[in-house]
Amino acid sequence: MPEYRRILLDGAAVKAVRDGEELVAGDGRRVKAEEAHHLPPVVPTKVIAVHLNHRSRVEEFRTAPAAAPTYFHKPTSALNAHRGAVVRPEGCKWLNYEGEVAIVIGRTCRNVSPDEAGGYIAGYTVANDYGLHDFRDTDAGSMLRVKGSDTLCPLGPGLVTDWDFRGKYLRTYVNGRVVQDGSTDEMAWDMHYLVADIARTITLHPGDVLLSGTPAGSRPVRPGDVVEVEVAGLGRLSNHIVAGPTPIRTDVGAQPTESEEVLSTALGGDWEYRGIRPPRRG
Template identity: 85%
Template sequence: MTEYRRILLDGAATAVVRDGDELVSGDGRRVGVDDAVHLPPCEPSKVVAVHLNHRSRVEEFQTKLPSAPTYFHKPISALNSHGGAVVRPERCKYLNYEGEIAIVIGRTTRNVSPKEAGDYIAGYTVANDYGLHDFRDTDAGSMLRVKGSDTLCPLGPGLVTDWDFHGKYLRTYVNGELVQDGSTDEMEWDMHYLVADIARTITLYPGDVLLSGTPANSRPVQPGDVVEVEAEGLGRLRNHIVAGPVPIRDDCGAQPTESEEVMSTVLGGDWEFRGIRPPRSS
């Protein structure tokens, strides 16, 4: 396996290769892994995400999977990177983490079978598919603001090639505490299937990203929290939550809500009937 990253090196976006504890550019310059300013490891034209895929998440919501996966789109303006700040806008309370594995496309892909799809994948990286559920009542269908608001798509730290996705753990930590503990083996539809499914009608280009779903126990985080997602063999993506200084405008559009649907999604089910207290606000 080889791990590629994109960093700011002397002010320029630069592709580098990991060599132990250092990142090496094509001209031989080296920088320590922990000293680098990271960028997303790929430059997608689109980010497509599957709604439900992990069985533990399905069981948590006491629901059933559809006969085939369903998807939503995250705009590329939501992209963020390893070490980046994730912004919870003022007047919003319910920003949830969702640790995931991201598939990165390596070459133009259209109308391929699941058996062929692996040949079109450049590699994999770690993702956190944050959701701003204050807008779930109005955007539940499109997920546009819920999942597509600025900074809500961190990817990284690197792109790893030749990674076997079978039997790998996927874990999320908040302030060092384990909060999600899943496995790729609990995915109903694997990476190759997802690529083939989307590419039936949508051309995927090099750098495009598909998010493959999150396990159970997505919960809200607060400004000041540090969230890390670790996938076996792919590394650990770290971000911190900050409060947006400008409140959501109230002179246009739907406003943040705290309906039963919002709270059920935020806390993983019918929270009113489980004795679960809503999260603290700040």
Template identity: 85%
Template sequence: MPEYRRVLLDGSVVETERDGADLVAADGRRVRADAARHLPPVVPSKIIAVHLNHRSRVEEFGAVLPAAPTYFHKPTTSLNSHGGAVVRPEGCAWLNYEGEIAVVIGRTCRNIAPAAAGEYIAGYTVANDFGLHDFRDTDAGSMLRVKGSDTLCPLGPGLVTDWDFRGRRLRTLVNGEVVQEGSTDEMEWDMHYLVADIARTITLLPGDVLLSGTPAGSRPVRPGDVVEVEVAGLGRLTNHIVTGPAGIRTDVGAQPTASEEVRSTALGGDWEFRGVRPPRR
């Protein structure tokens, strides 16, 4: 399966293709993949993420899936790359990893059937949909700061084409220990469905990214932790957590909190879904 990576090479942004352990530019220059300075593999105009999708995550929260998927938006300024630092601002404590798979759009897509969605997908990459839950109380359900703060959307290491998403394993590791493990087969809505659903009212452009949901096991990480997300056939995305050099300003806006909702959601509890349980099957 071809894999393409964007890297900084001799000070320039260069598109490369993976050749074994090397990355090869169109002009023939080579760099070792493990030594390259990676950039996000795509430059999207928008990043759209689905809420609950993996059945293990639904069961973890004791939730009931809606009749159709719901979504939130991550600004493009949240983009990060393989090897990049994820910033937990000073004064915040509830930064969670969420290992995911990202769908990358290959051509302009609007009002298509799910069966045709594959024709509009350029490929797939690994994602980590980090969330800064300290702001859950203040975003009024938008998830804007929770999921959209700077550095909270690592993608990479590369864009893989001709990849079949069916039956693929995903796992997340923190400091070498497996903390999440799941399969695309446990998704309620597959990649093609998600693309077609969004494209009913929102035009998807080449490079746009859809994040397809995370399995159970999302938990907080701390500065110094190394977080890796592995997806069979897509590779391993690695990031490390750092403390921001400055805290959240206190002279404007709502401040980070550690409410019951914040703690419960960050630790895999059922606060958001309390009193609502899935029906018997």
């Protein structure tokens, strides 16, 4: 399956194709994949994400399956790349990973059926849909700061074409330990359905990204942690968590909170039933 990456090569953003352990730019220059400075593999006009699409996630939150998918938006300023730093702002502590598959649109898409949607998909990449749940009480409706704060949308390492999304495992690791272990087969709505649903009222442009949902097991991470998301056939996206250098301003806006809603979401929905204590600050 062809895999394309965007990298910074001698100061310029270039598209490269993977050839074994090397990346080859259009002019023939080669760089080892492990040494390359990666950029997000696509440049979207928008990033749209779906709520609760994996059965295990629905069960974890002790809720009934939805009749139809609902969505939220992540601004493109949240984009991040393979091996990039994910920033947990000073004054916040409920930063959760969410390993996912990202759908990348290949040509302008509007008002298509699920059967037609595959023809509008360029390929797929790995995503980590981080959530800063400290702002959940304020932004629960929009998820703007929860899911849209800077660095919270890593994509990569590359864009893989001709990938069949059926029957693929999805795993997330924190410091080498498996913390999420799911499959695309547990999705309530598959990739083609999601594209067709959004495209009923929103035009999708080449490069646009749809995040297809995460399995159970999303939990908070801390500065110093290394988080990796691996999807069969798409590769392994790696990021590390760092502390923000300045605190959240207190002279404007709502402040980070630690309500039952915040804890319930950050710790898996049924935290109080399982006797889980919130992790210490730091």
